Amino acid sequence: MIAIEITAPGGAGVLKPCERAMPIAGDNQVLIEVAAAGINRPDIMQRQGHYPPPPGASDIPGLEVAGTVVAIGNQVSHLKIGDRVCALVAGGGYAQYCLARASLALPIPETLDFIEAAALPETFFTVWSNVFDRGQLQAGETLLIHGGSGGIGTTAIQLAKAFGANVIATAGSAEKCRFCCQLGADSAIDYKRQDFAEEVGKLTDGDGVDVILDMVAGDYFPRNLKSLAIEGRLVQIAIQHGAKSEINLWSVMKKRLTITGSTLRGRDDEFKTQIAEQLRQRVWPLLASGTIKPVIHRCYPLTEAAAAHELMESGLHTGKIILTV
Numbered sequence: 284m285i286a287i288e289i290t291a292p293g294g295a296g297v298l299k300p301c302e303r304a305m306p307i308a309g310d311n312q313v314l315i316e317v318a319a320a321g322i323n324r325p326d327i328m329q330r331q332g333h334y335p336p337p338p339g340a341s342d343i344p345g346l347e348v349a350g351t352v353v354a355i356g357n358q359v360s361h362l363k364i365g366d367r368v369c370a371l372v373a374g375g376g377y378a379q380y381c382l383a384r385a386s387l388a389l390p391i392p393e394t395l396d397f398i399e400a401a402a403l404p405e406t407f408f409t410v411w412s413n414v415f416d417r418g419q420l421q422a423g424e425t426l427l428i429h430g431g432s433g434g435i436g437t438t439a440i441q442l443a444k445a446f447g448a449n450v451i452a453t454a455g456s457a458e459k460c461r462f463c464c465q466l467g468a469d470s471a472i473d474y475k476r477q478d479f480a481e482e483v484g485k486l487t488d489g490d491g492v493d494v495i496l497d498m499v500a501g502d503y504f505p506r507n508l509k510s511l512a513i514e515g516r517l518v519q520i521a522i523q524h525g526a527k528s529e530i531n532l533w534s535v536m537k538k539r540l541t542i543t544g545s546t547l548r549g550r551d552d553e554f555k556t557q558i559a560e561q562l563r564q565r566v567w568p569l570l571a572s573g574t575i576k577p578v579i580h581r582c583y584p585l586t587e588a589a590a591a592h593e594l595m596e597s598g599l600h601t602g603k604i605i606l607t608v
């Protein structure tokens with residue numbers, strides 16, 4: 284089969300098409316003939332050599348695929364050959380065929396095509412697990428989403444609104460702010476022109492927000508603490524501005540804040556299966572009814588994965604970038 288491999292850590296040019304052996308499904312796995320695969324920011328970190336695949340995972344990049352089941356393992360009973368599925372995988376997505384744990388392969392709602400379905404797993408698993416489980420966002424509360432126009436951001440805006448929260452998003456241009464509001468955000472802050480903590484103060488009458496989903500960290504950390512309400516929760520999912528920051532513990536004590544965070548890829552299959560079940564029960568009906576829909580910015584053929592990475596690194600996208608096979 285044709286796959287895209289990372290020939291050496293580096294720029295987008297290190298992504299090259301290659302010939303790989305066809306994977307064979309293990310007992311609890313399915314083999315998917317890939318129709319589309321999502322691009323995620325962690326793929327870029329992996330390409331640069333900063334995010335190695337966990338033990339046992341394929342070295343081929345790609346954390347999510349959509350396609351048709353073409354082989355099933357001995358222990359798999361709830362899926363059959365020919366099923367249309369989208370799956371969360373720990374690697375191997377940039378390829379014509381990809382193995383997935385059967386419990387992490389979800390049916391594709393009839394309202395969605397393969398391209399839209401390939402945009403679901405990584406961001407929906409991440410947002411559900413961090414905003415609703417970890418951050419415990421409740422209806423009527425306010426969520427601040429940094430990077431509202433990206434893959435994670437567009438998912439977080441739609442899910443938070445669908446579950447009755449108020450949403451403030453940050454984004455890096457007036458156009459991206461408008462896009463966040465069109466998608467459902469109640470307000471958006473252009474972080475390049477405005478201080479988000481000041482704006483959050485104004486938008487919440489000084490109360491602050493209940494939950495923050497942050498992928499920036501570094502210099503954002505003190506401003507995130509300032510932006511949180513009493514009993515607020517900061518959920519850290521990336522550290523684009525650096526892992527280190529100074530913490531004012533008094534503000535944590537005074538406001539009884541919770542600081543948490545997680546990474547999805549290295550978690551065990553049991554944990555991911557629990558998230559898959561919650562998504563199937565609580566979120567898949569919203570996709571099936573058209574209440575929420577992934578936002579696709581652009582598709583590239585599999586062999587043009589390097590161009591797809593370049594687009595993501597340019598920051599010019601709004602929503603997801605997808606490879607088609």
Ligand SMILES: NC(=O)c1ccc[n+]([C@@H]2O[C@H](COP(=O)([O-])OP(=O)(O)OC[C@H]3O[C@@H](n4cnc5c(N)ncnc54)[C@H](OP(=O)(O)O)[C@@H]3O)[C@@H](O)[C@H]2O)c1
Nearest residue numbers: 323324325409430433434435454455498520521545546547
């Ligand atoms: N922890 C996990 O399990 C997990 C899983 C998946 C992804 N992630 C992380 O989540 C982040 C988003 O991933 P993605 O795939 O959605 O990538 P993406 O579509 O490229 O989104 C990246 C986002 O970061 C935003 N950003 C960068 N600097 C910012 C700043 N100073 N203030 C506010 N926003 C800023 C960008 O906003 P602008 O374009 O407006 O600048 C953009 O929306 C990445 O950092 C990724 O590593 C974490």
